[in-house]
Amino acid sequence: MQGLTRKIVGDRWDGAFVARLRRYIEFSASEINDLRGLLEVEHSVRKRRDVVVEGGSHARLSFVKNGVAARYKVLHNGKRQIVNIIVPGDVIGLPGSFLDTTSFAVVALTDMKLEVCALDDYVALAHRRPKFGLALSWLAVHEATTYAEHIVDIGRxxxxxxxxxxxxxxxxxxxxxxxxxxxxxxxxxxxxxxxxxxxxxxxxxxxxxxxxxxxxxxxxxxxxxxxxxxxxxxxxxxxxxxxxxxxxAPSQPSTIIVPKRPVDRTTVDRPAVGRPAVARHVGGRAALAN
Amino acid sequence: MQGLTRKIVGDRWDGAFVARLRRYIEFSASEINDLRGLLEVEHSVRKRRDVVVEGGSHARLSFVKNGVAARYKVLHNGKRQIVNIIVPGDVIGLPGSFLDTTSFAVVALTDMKLEVCALDDYVALAHRRPKFGLALSWLAVHEATTYAEHIVDIGRxxxxxxxxxxxxxxxxxxxxxxxxxxxxxxxxxxxxxxxxxxxxxxxxxxxxxxxxxxxxxxxxxxxxxxxxxxxxxxxxxxxxxxxxxxxxAPSQPSTIIVPKRPVDRTTVDRPAVGRPAVARHVGGRAALAN
DNA sequence: CCAAATTATTGATGCAGATTAACAAAAAAG
DNA sequence: CTTTTTTGTTAATCTGCATCAATAATTTGG
Structure with missing residues (x-):
């Protein structure tokens, strides 16, 4: 089973996670360096152990360098639903660290190596370097999209x-x-x-x-x-x-106040795709974007 | 059915959406004003119409002032899965505007009123005002959490x-x-x-x-x-x-470079909850946070 | 206000997938 | 290498919910 661990990329210190952020936006060496300053030394989690992501002021983000995990929830009837499989380059703590009433757990399915960063520190960094805040948004949207796909999967x-x-x-x-x-x-x-x-x-x-x-x-x-x-x-x-x-990329690098935009022939409200998009039992093919 | 439309909050121009952002972080009047500068005049969508959120450089975020919609996907077998019901205060375009291959659609279930903003403009604003980037992250995480709940719902x-x-x-x-x-x-x-x-x-x-x-x-x-x-x-x-x-809130307001944090007794790796968190058929009760 | 369309309700039948129960095969552990 | 634990495989039975069908109640629209 160690074919799984074929080390290709992502095992250098700034491997999978930085590579992941660069999928969304380019970062300069100095920016990457700032991020590096926040990371604690590498952590390990053993197979079958829970990956802890406490809430409140101890919230953290963990970047997976290596290994696989599952985010899940157990209902009172004893049934467990796995919401997502977490692979290298993914972030653990995205829902978890933001929730008051903490309700999802993550278990390591293999031994793992993580880079851990306090959420407060990351937020502070984002205040200095807005790109990191945006990168986090993209990461979260990516997560949401994956989940949406899973809903379709299980539902239909x-x-x-x-x-x-x-x-x-x-x-x-x-x-x-x-x-x-x-x-x-x-x-x-x-x-x-x-x-x-x-x-x-x-x-x-x-x-x-x-x-x-x-x-x-x-x-x-x-x-x-x-x-x-x-x-x-x-x-x-x-x-x-x-x-x-x-x-x-921001069109005008900064500081200039963007004037109120005029109404253009926009978005919204259009004939839809011929028939009622909400057909009774069946439906036609998909309609438009979102 | 117009008990539904009991207008309480959210009908003033900066109603539901600004209220929503303030759930995550406080904004000053001048910040709110900057955001206001990006918003196009109010748009309407009629019941049963698709709410369009084109991708690429025409991507936009739409803030729901009023009305209800459904985000869905139709499979080739003709079955439709609704991924989320969208209510006032929610944002439309969160997955959609970020996707290359656009795959979810949104249909209005009632007449709607929207505040529309070009994604590029919002991103530019986030570059000037990092709080907006962070607020977007929180919004996206919120969305992801709702979806995760839906997976559990449908799956188990x-x-x-x-x-x-x-x-x-x-x-x-x-x-x-x-x-x-x-x-x-x-x-x-x-x-x-x-x-x-x-x-x-x-x-x-x-x-x-x-x-x-x-x-x-x-x-x-x-x-x-x-x-x-x-x-x-x-x-x-x-x-x-x-x-x-x-x-x-950022602990030190800005600009100071945070030093590399020492390893504290952290996160990760702990006895889990007694028995194998991954039990054969059933599972015990939930474990920890995320 | 009437006709058309949408939505809600109820019943009969069938099947996809759960459940249970062995047992075989691999890994892990010692 | 042997024991234990985990994982995979297969089969028999049962059931929750889909599907199909038909009708009633509402809503919408002309």
């Missing part, structure tokens, strides 16, 4: 589609940080984790994986997954990777 | 629990912007919308509502809902409102 996809979508998403996110090859990767989670992430039972996950194998879309060897027919798989799963725009 | 709650949770959540969010009384409100959505939000069929939504009524937890008159036994309802739904911390 069949079991087979869900499993296919899960494989494609995890692969895509690992590949984005150099942890996966083009059409194959080591799945970093057990079927039990998948079941709690997808709202399905373990036996059924197993059957769906078997079905994907039998129908020739994937090949499985232990936890090593290869996409034998990625096109068909993507089509089945209705998969579309999440890609954010970059943070726009 | 029974149909009855889901409907109960939906009612409580919408009520809580409406009450937060002065659009609902303490234990009653006008449900701003049809059962069909609920069905697409909760991943259930319309007939089943109907049956679950009937069951909640018969068991004495709610009373229904058309779309007017009263919580007859809110305690029991909350318990059934395992409901916990989303409450974010406020943005911490």
């Amino acid at each position: 996809r069949t079991a087979l589609e869900r499993v296919a979508h899960f494989l494609l998403e995890i692969h895509d996110r690992l590949a984005a940080v150099g942890r996966a090859a083009a059409t194959e990767f080591d799945l970093p989670v057990s079927q039990e984790i998948m079941s709690d992430a997808l709202g399905l039972s373990v036996p059924h996950i197993n059957r769906m994986l078997a079905e994907l194998r039998e129908s020739g879309m994937i090949a499985l060897a232990g936890r090593h997954v290869s996409f034998a027919d990625i096109k068909r798989l993507q089509q089945l799963a209705h998969f579309e990777p999440v890609r954010l725009t970059r943070i726009p | 709650r029974t149909a009855l629990e889901r409907v109960a949770h939906f009612l409580l959540e919408i009520h809580d969010r409406l009450a937060a912007v002065g659009r609902a009384a303490a234990t009653e409100f006008d449900l701003p959505v049809s059962q069909e919308i609920m069905s697409d939000a909760l991943g259930l069929s319309v007939p089943h939504i109907n049956r679950m509502l009937a069951e909640l009524r018969e068991s004495g937890m709610i009373a229904l008159a058309g779309r007017h809902v009263s919580f007859a036994d809110i305690k029991r309802l909350q318990q059934l739904a395992h409901f916990e409102p989303v409450r974010l911390t406020r943005i911490p």
Whole structure:
């Protein structure tokens, strides 16, 4: 299973996390340096342990250098729902550190290495360097988008589609940080984790994986997954990777007060797509942007 | 149905949206004024129309002054999943304006009034006034948290629990912007919308509502809902409102470079809660924060 | 105020996926 | 290398909710 740990990028001190921020906006060496000043020395979390992100004034952000975790919630009926799988380059503490009544937990699925930073310090940095505040916004929006995709997954996809979508998403996110090859990767989670992430039972996950194998879309060897027919798989799963725009550069660098903008032929209110976007049982194809 | 429109706060020009930002951090009059400078004149969207939020350089943020909308995605199999119900004080365009491949749509469920602002302008403002960048982060984190709750809802709650949770959540969010009384409100959505939000069929939504009524937890008159036994309802739904911390004030106002922090007895790695947090079929109770 | 469209309600039938229960195969631990 | 623990696999049975269908009540719009 250590094919998973194939170290490619992100193991240098400023690896995965800085790379992640640079996906949204460029940072100068001195800016990166300021951020570095906030980071505590590297932390380790062992497999199966909880990653703690206390709220209040002890809130922190943890940047994952290495390893995989799951953010989850347990209901009183004993059922657990995993909300997101966390991979290198992701940030832990994004919902958690901001919540009064703290309600999601994170458990390490493998041994992990983290860079930890006090939220207060990060906010102070953002006051001096606004780009960091914006970068945090983009990070949070990215997170929200991933969650939105998961809602669609669980709410409206069949079991087979869900499993296919899960494989494609995890692969895509690992590949984005150099942890996966083009059409194959080591799945970093057990079927039990998948079941709690997808709202399905373990036996059924197993059957769906078997079905994907039998129908020739994937090949499985232990936890090593290869996409034998990625096109068909993507089509089945209705998969579309999440890609954010970059943070726009400010048109006029600063200080000038922008005048009130005139009304242009804007946004809002338009004929929609022919029929009632809210059709009774079915719906047509999707409408527009958001 | 116009009990819904009981105008309390949020109808003055700087109503719901500014109030929303102030939930996270205090703004001075001059700061608010800068924001005001970016807003285009008020826009209207008619019921059933799509709210357009184009991507790329035409991206915009729309602040809901009035009315209700739904953010959704339609799959190729024709099924629609509503990801979130949008109420006054919410922002439209948070995922949408940041996505390259634009994949979520927003439809107005009632007539709406919006304040629209170009994303580029907002970002430029955030460069001058870092607080706005941070406020956007908090807004996005709030959004992400709501979505996370929806994942749990759809993934692990029974149909009855889901409907109960939906009612409580919408009520809580409406009450937060002065659009609902303490234990009653006008449900701003049809059962069909609920069905697409909760991943259930319309007939089943109907049956679950009937069951909640018969068991004495709610009373229904058309779309007017009263919580007859809110305690029991909350318990059934395992409901916990989303409450974010406020943005911490910077300890040293600015410019001073914060020195590298020493390692304190930190976060991470701890015995977890007794047994394997990842138990086979069930799970124990929740563990820690995030 | 009437016609058309949308929304709510109720019932009968079927299936996707849960549940339970073994057992096999791998990892981990010693 | 052996024991223990975790993970994977398969099968039999049961059920929650979808689906389909039809009708009643509302709302909207001309």
